[in-house]
Amino acid sequence: MRVFVTGATGFIGSAVVKDLIAAGHQVLGLCRSNDKAAALAATGAEVYRGSIEDEESLKKGAAQADGVIHLAFNHDFSKFVVNCEDDRRVIKALGSVLAGSGRPLIVTSGTPIANTVPGQPAKEDNPTVGSDVHPRAASEEAASAAADGVNVSVVRLPQVHDPVRQGLITPVIEMYRAKGACVYVGDGLNRWPSAYFLDVARLYRLAVEKAEPNAKYHAVAEEGIPMRDIAEAIGRRLKLPVRSIAPEEVQAWFGWLAMFAGRDMSASSAQTRKKLGWEPVGPGLIADLEQLPIPATSARRMS
Numbered sequence: 140m141r142v143f144v145t146g147a148t149g150f151i152g153s154a155v156v157k158d159l160i161a162a163g164h165q166v167l168g169l170c171r172s173n174d175k176a177a178a179l180a181a182t183g184a185e186v187y188r189g190s191i192e193d194e195e196s197l198k199k200g201a202a203q204a205d206g207v208i209h210l211a212f213n214h215d216f217s218k219f220v221v222n223c224e225d226d227r228r229v230i231k232a233l234g235s236v237l238a239g240s241g242r243p244l245i246v247t248s249g250t251p252i253a254n255t256v257p258g259q260p261a262k263e264d265n266p267t268v269g270s271d272v273h274p275r276a277a278s279e280e281a282a283s284a285a286a287d288g289v290n291v292s293v294v295r296l297p298q299v300h301d302p303v304r305q306g307l308i309t310p311v312i313e314m315y316r317a318k319g320a321c322v323y324v325g326d327g328l329n330r331w332p333s334a335y336f337l338d339v340a341r342l343y344r345l346a347v348e349k350a351e352p353n354a355k356y357h358a359v360a361e362e363g364i365p366m367r368d369i370a371e372a373i374g375r376r377l378k379l380p381v382r383s384i385a386p387e388e389v390q391a392w393f394g395w396l397a398m399f400a401g402r403d404m405s406a407s408s409a410q411t412r413k414k415l416g417w418e419p420v421g422p423g424l425i426a427d428l429e430q431l432p433i434p435a436t437s438a439r440r441m442s
């Protein structure tokens with residue numbers, strides 16, 4: 140297949156590009172800057188200049204492909220709602236080109252969108268929350284709106300990790316470093332799901348190859364790791380104290396991350412594994428947190 144990948148220069152997208160090429164596909168990779176074009180080209184992808192703000196560039200890219208994997212997203216969380224609404228617009232634009240062709244469009248969402256059964260891990264076929272509850276549901280609403288004429292499916296992501304990046308845990312770690320303590324809320328038993336980035340990349344490839352209309356996939360390797368275990372692993376590695384905070388302290392402590400910090404977000408991937416024959420094999424989240432790079436200042440302090 141010739142696959143148009145948006146976000147081809149990002150953490151997950153660059154792994155998706157490599158996985159697709161290794162499996163014999165061709166990649167047209169969206170790139171918005173000169174800086175990253177050479178690295179993208181070096182993977183064997185064809186660099187496609189454009190941006191998510193420029194709908195015409197997106198449509199022309201999608202028109203040249205047998206399928207689209209959409210991973211680009213603006214992660215400026217100070218305007219998260221606006222960025223999620225932009226994603227709705229981008230998905231609509233990509234879908235408009237693929238409508239009626241059967242060519243697959245794989246869009247990206249998060250597992251919390253399907254955390255709708257209290258006390259249970261999110262399942263692929265759970266009802267989902269709306270964008271009035273979680274702004275990122277806009278991506279799924281856009282996929283549903285397109286599903287009449289477009290072969291669209293959704294990949295919901297947990298905390299995707301390697302030793303350097305771990306989804307929302309990365310900004311949590313920055314807060315821990317800045318405040319000099321690793322905290323969790325209450326008993327810290329609320330769980331966050333995770334997956335290793337190369338396993339996630341393979342799942343995107345399997346999804347675009349399968350091209351099943353309206354499928355929902357969970358790229359989840361570990362269903363849920365208690366926030367307390369996450370905080371303790373980071374505390375051990377960064378030599379920071381670990382403690383509980385009360386629910387009333389969450390907003391002041393976590394700021395824009397407060398909506399996630401104490402939340403149980405566990406998620407299952409049983410349906411996905413069966414459908415795609417996907418088996419994650421990468422290291423677990425805690426193993427990667429144990430390899431976190433230690434900033435020069437902490438290294439000096441410890442020596």
Ligand SMILES: NC(=O)c1ccc[n+]([C@@H]2O[C@H](COP(=O)([O-])OP(=O)(O)OC[C@H]3O[C@@H](n4cnc5c(N)ncnc54)[C@H](OP(=O)(O)O)[C@@H]3O)[C@@H](O)[C@H]2O)c1
Nearest residue numbers: 146147148149150151152171190191211212296298299306
């Ligand atoms: N990482 C996780 O744990 C996680 C969890 C849940 C959901 N997700 C979702 O998964 C997707 C990929 O995440 P990621 O971790 O790979 O993010 P990332 O490393 O921040 O990559 C984002 C990608 O989007 C591109 N992008 C941003 N603004 C753009 C614009 N205006 N025009 C064109 N491209 C633009 C970036 O290009 P540049 O390289 O030029 O900046 C980059 O390629 C996103 O939808 C994200 O929200 C990720």
